[in-house]
Amino acid sequence: xSAITLSGxxxxxVSSILRTWLLFIAILxxxxxxxxxxxxxxxxxxxxxxxxxxxxxFTGPAGHLFxxxxxxxxxxxxxxxxxxxxxxxSVIGIAVGVLVGRSRxxxxxVGALFAFFRALPPPALIPIFIVLFGIGPGMQTGSIIFGxxxxxxxxxxxxxxSVDSVKVETxxxxxxxxxxxxxxxxxxxxxxxxxxxxxxxxxxxxxxxxVSELVGPPNGIGISLLxxxxxxxxxxxxxxxxxxxxxxxxxNAVFVAVERRALAWQPTGGRN
Amino acid sequence: MKRVxxxxxxxxxxxxxxxxxxxxxxxxxxxxxxxxxxxxxxxQLLGDxxxxxxxxxxxxxxxxxxxxxxxxxxxAGLLLGSIPGLRASTAVIIEFLRPxxxxxxxxxxxxxxxxxxxxxxxxxxxxxxxxxxxxTIYALGEIDxxxxxxxxxxxxxxxxxxxxxxxxxxxxxxxxxxxLSATIALIAVVSTEFLAGAELGIGNFILEASTGSTRFDxxxxxxxxxxxxxxxxxxxxxLLGRRLFRWNTADREAV
Amino acid sequence: xxxxxxxxxxxHRYGTGEKExxxxxxxTFTVEAxxxxxxxxxxxCGKSTLLRCIAGLIKPTSGTVSLHxxxxxxxxxxxxxxxxxxSRSLFPWLSVAKNVEFPLRWGSLSKTxxxxxxxxxxxxxxxxxxxxxxxxxxSGGMQQRVSIARALARRPALLLMDEPFASVDAQxxxxxxxxxxxxxxxxxxxxxxxxxxIDESVYLSDRVLVLSKSPASIVADLTVGLPxxxxxxxxxxxxxxxxxxxxxxxxxxxxxxxxxAGDAAEWELAEKSATADVEAExxxx
Numbered sequence: 017x018s019a020i021t022l023s024g025x026x027x028x029x030v031s032s033i034l035r036t037w038l039l040f041i042a043i044l045x046x047x048x049x050x051x052x053x054x055x056x057x058x059x060x061x062x063x064x065x066x067x068x069x070x071x072x073x074f075t076g077p078a079g080h081l082f083x084x085x086x087x088x089x090x091x092x093x094x095x096x097x098x099x100x101x102x103x104x105x106s107v108i109g110i111a112v113g114v115l116v117g118r119s120r121x122x123x124x125x126v127g128a129l130f131a132f133f134r135a136l137p138p139p140a141l142i143p144i145f146i147v148l149f150g151i152g153p154g155m156q157t158g159s160i161i162f163g164x165x166x167x168x169x170x171x172x173x174x175x176x177x178s179v180d181s182v183k184v185e186t187x188x189x190x191x192x193x194x195x196x197x198x199x200x201x202x203x204x205x206x207x208x209x210x211x212x213x214x215x216x217x218x219x220x221x222x223x224x225x226x227v228s229e230l231v232g233p234p235n236g237i238g239i240s241l242l243x244x245x246x247x248x249x250x251x252x253x254x255x256x257x258x259x260x261x262x263x264x265x266x267x268n269a270v271f272v273a274v275e276r277r278a279l280a281w282q283p284t285g286g287r288n
Numbered sequence: 289m290k291r292v293x294x295x296x297x298x299x300x301x302x303x304x305x306x307x308x309x310x311x312x313x314x315x316x317x318x319x320x321x322x323x324x325x326x327x328x329x330x331x332q333l334l335g336d337x338x339x340x341x342x343x344x345x346x347x348x349x350x351x352x353x354x355x356x357x358x359x360x361x362x363x364a365g366l367l368l369g370s371i372p373g374l375r376a377s378t379a380v381i382i383e384f385l386r387p388x389x390x391x392x393x394x395x396x397x398x399x400x401x402x403x404x405x406x407x408x409x410x411x412x413x414x415x416x417x418x419x420x421x422x423x424t425i426y427a428l429g430e431i432d433x434x435x436x437x438x439x440x441x442x443x444x445x446x447x448x449x450x451x452x453x454x455x456x457x458x459x460x461x462x463x464x465x466x467x468l469s470a471t472i473a474l475i476a477v478v479s480t481e482f483l484a485g486a487e488l489g490i491g492n493f494i495l496e497a498s499t500g501s502t503r504f505d506x507x508x509x510x511x512x513x514x515x516x517x518x519x520x521x522x523x524x525x526x527l528l529g530r531r532l533f534r535w536n537t538a539d540r541e542a543v
Numbered sequence: 544x545x546x547x548x549x550x551x552x553x554x555h556r557y558g559t560g561e562k563e564x565x566x567x568x569x570x571t572f573t574v575e576a577x578x579x580x581x582x583x584x585x586x587x588c589g590k591s592t593l594l595r596c597i598a599g600l601i602k603p604t605s606g607t608v609s610l611h612x613x614x615x616x617x618x619x620x621x622x623x624x625x626x627x628x629x630s631r632s633l634f635p636w637l638s639v640a641k642n643v644e645f646p647l648r649w650g651s652l653s654k655t656x657x658x659x660x661x662x663x664x665x666x667x668x669x670x671x672x673x674x675x676x677x678x679x680x681x682s683g684g685m686q687q688r689v690s691i692a693r694a695l696a697r698r699p700a701l702l703l704m705d706e707p708f709a710s711v712d713a714q715x716x717x718x719x720x721x722x723x724x725x726x727x728x729x730x731x732x733x734x735x736x737x738x739x740x741i742d743e744s745v746y747l748s749d750r751v752l753v754l755s756k757s758p759a760s761i762v763a764d765l766t767v768g769l770p771x772x773x774x775x776x777x778x779x780x781x782x783x784x785x786x787x788x789x790x791x792x793x794x795x796x797x798x799x800x801x802x803x804a805g806d807a808a809e810w811e812l813a814e815k816s817a818t819a820d821v822e823a824e825x826x827x828x
Contacts, residue, residue, distance in 0.1 A: 125294045125298030135521075140491060142482075144507065146498075147319045182631035186632045189623065190618075190646040191617075192646075207636075219389075226389040253395065256392075261387065
């Protein structure tokens with residue numbers, strides 16, 4: 017590649033990044049100006065939120081990467097529950113989804129049940145989980161798993177069932193054994209749909225983390241958010257809120273990057 | 289027909305298992321009432337006027353939220369989708385706003401709007417905007433260029449093309465988005481009622497039943513009502529979508 | 544020459560009662576080892592059903608299929624199929640080389656042997672350098688070649704091809720036809736090609752089985768008298784080719800014309816007798 021085209025490419029890349037973030041930065045600036053002008057305690061300006069957040073999370077000892085105890089006591093446990101719950105839900109969802117999807121009639125029996133469970137608002141199930149696990153991390157992780165399993169499961173079933181008939185015949189014509197059939201044909205064929213389900217269940221996991229923590233101690237981002245609101249400490253409350261937004265964005269971005277690599281074989285190059 | 293029977297069979301097995309586990313004493317009855325008790329309570333509730341008022345309150349809030357959501361998200365999606373430059377830059381903002389869990393906004397909304405129906409509706413609208421917008425934008429990007437070229441070759445004006453080619457083509461996707469939004473909106477409304485303690489509503493009912501003298505049969509019965517409502521909405525819209533868009537052969541979202 | 548494939552009294556029915564559709568009606572034929580035979584018939588006559596019965600993908604309602612003496616019950620292990628729709632038959636998430644290796648994965652070959660075999664197969668179909676590419680990066684003709692290579696990697700005793708060249712353009716079709724002949728001669732494998740293209744069936748094979756329209760039954764079994772060395776241009780000009788294809792064409796279309804005329808005659812007769820009945824009734828009534 018010649019130097020000219022390389023720099024052209026870099027130039028184009030930089031300008032597209034700038035364009036994308038330009039509007040974002042513009043809105044950020046606007047937000048700052050408007051909130052300063054309004055001087056409403058409910059809406060502190062972004063600069064105030066940033067300083068509060070920095071003080072809250074990043075003024076710890078150097079040995080801990082400058083992270084404060086708050087981070088260790090609240091952020092990490094929440095993250096652990098969210099991601100842990102999501103992973104468990106994903107494994108269960110894919111495994112059960114493959115089992116149900118492989119059978120032609122299984123879905124007839126349980127399809128309506130699954131749809132019903134999916135329609136249940138996860139927050140409304142919190143009381144049930146409190147009963148089963150008591151208030152605490154068990155309940156929180158449990159409700160995350162229960163809420164996040166459905167999109168994965170249903171999408172897996174759909175993906176497994178809609179494997180191209182020509183591929184089915186091809187695999188049969190080679191007498192493909194069950195194990196190879198599942199691992200090398202069914203799962204890759206269903207992968208796009210499974211990934212879509214995984215993505216949705218990741219955002220549901222985050223939501224349930226917050227909800228389950230709003231309801232109960234001992235620690236977590238959700239309860240910190242609530243406590244800040246109850247103490248009328250708005251910069252603090254907004255700090256936690258912004259953190260949630262960042263987490264959601266971060267999870268999504270990482271997921272999309274992984275998905276793009278995993279599904280790179282698609283003719284459209286793993287386009288979203 | 290076979291499918292209906294099979295669904296009922298599956299349901300029956302599930303209920304029997306549930307009944308069996310409780311009666312066998314594996315779980316205490318106060319904590320997890322068996323289906324027989326729950327269904328009895330459910331029928332009782334259906335005759336209770338105050339409960340019906342709760343249901344109607346939730347339903348109305350949901351309906352208003354969905355209508356507002358559609359009214360905002362469809363035009364916004366069309367606008368953002370047809371102007372490529374705009375789409376790229378707003379994408380980042382949307383990617384930040386979308387993942388914020390609705391529940392996290394409850395404290396804020398409660399402060400701003402109080403705990404009446406407005407709070408529920410606002411949150412539900414916020415939560416349910418995204419699927420519609422996304423599907424609309426996605427659909428606009430997916431229009432087969434051949435269709436557009438054919439229209440252009442026939443000398444169709446740009447607006448005409450929008451209305452008679454682009455819109456009908458995107459309609460099924462938009463409809464799927466609306467269906468998803470409707471489900472999310474219901475969840476949002478009930479969640480807000482539950483977490484914020486509204487005056488009326490199914491979620492509020494669950495909250496009251498689960499605090500104080502915990503009556504789990506009420507909780508479960510009420511949860512069941514919510515589930516049935518959500519199931520009916522989703523199923524109904526799915527059927528409607530299938531009839532309206534019978535000609536559609538494109539792949540639609542599974543969930 | 545020994546018999547590789549023996550089809551005897553093959554019948555296949557879809558549905559029952561009123562909705563019953565007889566796809567294949569009492570087919571009996573044999574294919575010798577090392578032969579390249581083709582089955583020609585009009586669209587929808589049941590050729591695909593026949594192929595699937597032979598491959599063991601469908602269990603026929605009655606009749607038997609034997610491969611080198613063994614009854615076919617389910618797909619035999621030394622058989623391979625090339626499907627018409629290559630874009631849907633190849634696995635897009637595997638590279639070309641991995642696609643070709645696929646049928647060898649659960650065999651007794653070591654990894655290196657597998658890779659060698661796959662490369663060998665790709666060389667044979669003229670795709671030596673594309674192992675690392677993905678199917679969507681290749682043209683239609685090349686994809687079908689990959690399909691053929693995949694079938695060949697197995698070194699099958701019988702190679703079945705279901706309208707293999709129907710989805711490629713004419714030029715590519717000629718190349719692939721020559722490729723098939725060459726590969727069959729090099730391997731000495733038995734090949735059975737199902738096609739609706741009359742010219743192709745004559746050019747390609749040593750033997751042509753002509754099927755009637757649905758339900759399929761054998762109308763004729765012709766030996767192709769063309770030399771073993773064939774060329775797209777000169778062979779297709781030759782008198783032998785022209786007369787052969789004419790004969791097949793007449794068998795295919797001529798029979799339809801005869802049947803149509805027969806149908807028309809029957810209809811007339813039926814009408815006449817119906818009106819006669821009505822007149823008779825009105826007289827007595």
